[in-house]
Amino acid sequence: MKNTKEDERILELEEASQKIIENDLDKIVKDTKGENKILKKANTLDLNKFLKLFKQINLAISFINDYKSGLYKKIPWRTISLLALAILYFWNPFDLIADIIPVFGITDDAIMMATVFKAIKSDLVKYAEWKNYPLEGVF
Numbered sequence: 001m002k003n004t005k006e007d008e009r010i011l012e013l014e015e016a017s018q019k020i021i022e023n024d025l026d027k028i029v030k031d032t033k034g035e036n037k038i039l040k041k042a043n044t045l046d047l048n049k050f051l052k053l054f055k056q057i058n059l060a061i062s063f064i065n066d067y068k069s070g071l072y073k074k075i076p077w078r079t080i081s082l083l084a085l086a087i088l089y090f091w092n093p094f095d096l097i098a099d100i101i102p103v104f105g106i107t108d109d110a111i112m113m114a115t116v117f118k119a120i121k122s123d124l125v126k127y128a129e130w131k132n133y134p135l136e137g138v139f
Contacts, residue, residue: 010119013112017081024084028091029065038091045106053090053110055138056117060087063127072127079123086116 029035042057060083066072067080090109117124117139128135 006115006118009115013082013085013116013119014078017078017085020081020084020088024088025064025068025080028084028087029061029068035061035065038087041091050106050110052137053106053113056113057087057090059124059128059133059135059138060113062131062133063124066127066131072130074130075123075127079120082116082120086113 028038038057038061042054045051045054047054063072063075064080064083064087067075089112121139124138125135127133128138
C-alpha cells in the first residue's frame with residue numbers, strides 16, 4: 001500500500017514530536033504567560049476563516065491542561081506530544097510561513113493543526129466524551 005502525502009506529513013510530525021518533552025508542556029499550560037499568549041493569538045483569528053482552528057486550539061489547551069494536572073492520564077504520549085507540537089507551531093510567529101503575512105501566515109498553522117487532529121482523532125473523541133466537551137466544528 002502506497003503512502004499518501006498526508007501519511008507522509010503525519011510521519012514527519014510524529015518524528016518531530018519525539019523531541020517534545022514534559023517541560024515543553026509547561027511552556028504551554030503551566031506558565032500562564034504562555035497559555036495567555038497562545039489564547040491571545042487565537043482570539044485574533046478571523047473566525048469567518050479560521051473558526052475550526054480556533055476550536056482546535058481551545059480543545060488542545062484544555063486537553064494538555066487536564067493531562068498536566070493529572071485529571072486525564074488515559075492518553076498515549078504520542079497524542080500529547082503531537083498536540084504540543086501543533087500548539088507550539090501555532091504560537092511561533094516565524095514558522096514555515098510567517099504570521100505577519102495576512103491569511104497565508106495562519107493557513108500553515110491551520111493545516112498543521114488539522115493534520116494532527118486527524119492523526120489523533122480517536123484520542124480526542126475519547127477525551128471530549130470524558131470532559132463532555134462539544135466537538136461540533138472541530139474535525
